[in-house]
Amino acid sequence: PQKEEDHTSKAKAPMDMLQLSCIQIAIALLLFTQAKSTTQDTSALHPDDAIPSCVAIERSALLSFRAGLSDPGNLLSSWKGDDCCQWKGVYCSNRTAHVVRLDLQGTYCATEDWSTPVLGGNISSSLLGLKHLQYLDLSCNRFDKIQIPDFIGSLHKLKYLDLSDSMFIGRIPPQLGNLSNLQYLYLVSSTWNVGYSSFYNGTYSTDITWLSGLTILEHLDMTFVNLSTIVHWLPVVNMLPTLKVLHLSDCQLRNSPDSLPVSNLTSLETLDFSGNHLHKRSAPNWFWDLTGLKNLHMSSSGFYGPFPDEIGNMTSIVELHLSYNNLVGMIPSNLQNLCNLERLDFSMNNINGSIAELFHRLPSCSQNKLKELSLSVSNLTGSLPTTLVEPLRNLSWLDLYGNKLTGHVPVWIGELTQLTVLDLSSNNLDGVMHEGHLSRLAMLEELTLSDNSIAITVSPTWVPPFSLGIIELRSCQLGAKFPMWLKWQTHVMSLDISNTSINDIIPDWFWTAASSVAFLNIRNNQITGFLPSTMEFMRAEVMDFSSNQLGGPIPKLPITLIDLDLSRNNLVGPLPLDFGAPGLEKLFLYNNMISGAIPSSLCKLRSLRSVDLSRNNLNGSIADCPVNESSSNMTDLSIVNLSFRNNNLSGEFPSLLQKCPRLIFLDLGHNQFSGALPAWIGEKLSSLSFLRLRSNMFYGHIPDELTELVNLQYLDLGYNNISGSIPRSIINCTGMTQTRDNDDLRDAFTSGVYSAGSDLVDYTENFTVLTKGQERLYTGEIIYMVNLDLLILWERSLKKSALL
Structure with a gap:
């Protein structure tokens, strides 16, 4: 027994130790499980079937x-x-079934379409019943004209709060400073309020000391929040030692201190301070001391002076954005220290130096990492280097738009196999780009070479490896034949091959390839052929086919079309009875051979603002819009600019114009209109600034009501049969004596079409005015007929009239 007892005692000791170890392991497992549960609570998983439904x-x-x-x-x-844990946007802990996450982000931010359904209304304080809530996202909704509720500051367990882009207004509640567990705070004010401050003021804060209570905050985004009254903002931000990401762009901040006595922002990796218009030298500035920064955004900040040498100290930098400032001179040579650099944007500055020297100063240690290089409109000169010391193997974005570069495009461009965007437009480049430049660019999505003298010469059988979304080749030389390689580009959204010396019939395959193009510009070539009968099935928003030799009739237009310019072609036949483009805003068909009457279907184009059908063979009278008895709101058209001159139109002054109260420019000259001028012109067309009725058969007196057009700045009644005296009340037309600018009038005269990535097509080329017996191009400045030079305006019509 004694031996057995001894054996038991000896055995018991290891057993006790084993039990103790098991207890320790169990405690460790319990702690691990609790930690895991906490993590899972934060991630807010839905409970599984074994867990009861949400708390009542x-x-x-x-x-x-x-x-x-x-x-x-x-x-x-x-x-x-009953089970709210299964509701959309509601997430519960898989351990306790408490609601820990409420994610109701709207879809507007992704779609940028205000017609997308989103949430609105009021935010009830009943949310305080979610006592375990750690994550709240109400961003990208439409809470019109309500303030961010103060009570949100009482959701003490929140770690994540996003109220961005939901159209809140007013003061940001300082109670948010009570959320001491907050790690992520996003308060981006709705961006659409920019430029509309008188209508929608967004959110603001006059005191951000409440931020100092968020001691473990890691991400802060207050983009577009008005902080204009805050002077000492940096000491407050400096009290957030765990901050990693800080966005204070477009906050109307007015100062950037030179330095911080002691910086607590040692964890900061991303700083976006762009768009604050600080108007100070680029250095010294407090952020240059944050050498651990990885992403620095200082665009549009009003910095001036040379590019600071302090850039070379930012050895951790991955992204550096200093565009849209007033920095001058060559970039510093110590940029060679930036061995982690992936994205560099110095656009819209005045580097004013050699592009070859700039490439030499790019850090060679990061050239295999560099992905984006943007140097547009920087006054760079000279030729691109013919070779590179280190190839830019990972470069995906190269933007050199708007400089003064000369010479050929080097062949090493074709070695940038990761390139998605290539923009060399608006330079003085010449020479030939051939298959060697393009055949390896399989990733390319945007090719922009406009406004150079580059000739693109490839084999007619060449099949490009890329599928482009944007092709802008305006004023390049594509050759006389239609470029066959475009046949394979079937996903293009924007295509500009205007002024490219094409002298060819437009092939059928082109209309198929261009069926999905939104912005299509082929103007100023010698392209022949007909518009396709399937044109209505295209998806275009803007079409500019002007200054070609296209013939045939005008087919039904795409339903998506907004702007159409078919001027200076050989189009024949009548205007379509159904235009098919209900949202059409600009219709330019001048200088063709279109015949027949103007159809009443023009009245269906309720958005139409600019119409020019001049210099055609249109005839007959202009019918009034048909009355739509089913609608009581079909009275007014939106037309601002209307020209029917140089046709064979007849009948009385068109009564249709009574439905055009916004009309500023009206030209009916050189037709066969007759009858008396109606008195309603002064009342119905009160916005008129330009009225030309020259070379018609109008007769009778000048109605006194015409002098009610106080905005009138140009009036031409020459070569009619008008008789009687000039009304003395003509002095009421004070617009003729004004020398101030009129933006609305200038817009009406310089209406253009935005075409496939091009600038506005200048429409003033079709507007001429008669001054002192000579017809001159209207420029927008020859508008003020000072001192009422009526001899110019009426000429032979008023031989017996007494002049004022």
């Missing part, structure tokens, strides 16, 4: 919250039943 009081809180919302798209239709 939290379900009631959610239902009360929903009751205060407007939900026109029925986005919360799943919010019914």
